[in-house]
Amino acid sequence: MQSSNGRSHDGGDGPERSGELHQDQGPAFVEAPRAVRYEDPWYDALASGWGEPGTAGTPGAEVPAARRERKDREDGAVAAAQVYLEVQRSAAFQEVRSRYRRFVGPAVAGFFLWYVGYVVTATAAPGFMARPVAGAVNVALLAGLGQFLSTFLLTWAYARHARLRRDRAALELRWDTQELTRGVRGGAL
16 A cells, blocks of 8 residues: 555554664655645645654754745745734724624624523513413423524524625625735745
């Protein structure tokens, strides 16, 4: 069976499993490809052979290059962080946040009061909750079903509010942010 770096796995009893290193496979474990892209988030260091146990005389030549690339990435990350801070301070972002807060604050407060009211009434006034409405259906059953109904209504209202009042502005902000970070990083993400 072949692994992602071309080494064969001999039924699982190789050096990966037993912790010992065969002499004929020594350098293959340490040598890393020369054109490794460290900025790739899916880069697997162990699949490239870097970081695996090697022989005692093998130098770690790839480590300094990796550190230089990491420093370049960190500089780009600092510049990108400045872009995000600039966007956060913008009037458009503040407007999106205020629209969100104007909906969510009252919605959460209303739903919480409705829920606490249901629990308190069920605890403090069991006679009222046991009052029959129609046949076996009583006030407690209707209020409990009302909890489910209000949850679905609140979810629908939130999605509608987001679609009509926030999504377009948020997508424009996201697009602008991506364009700015792409420009800061030199066109490569």
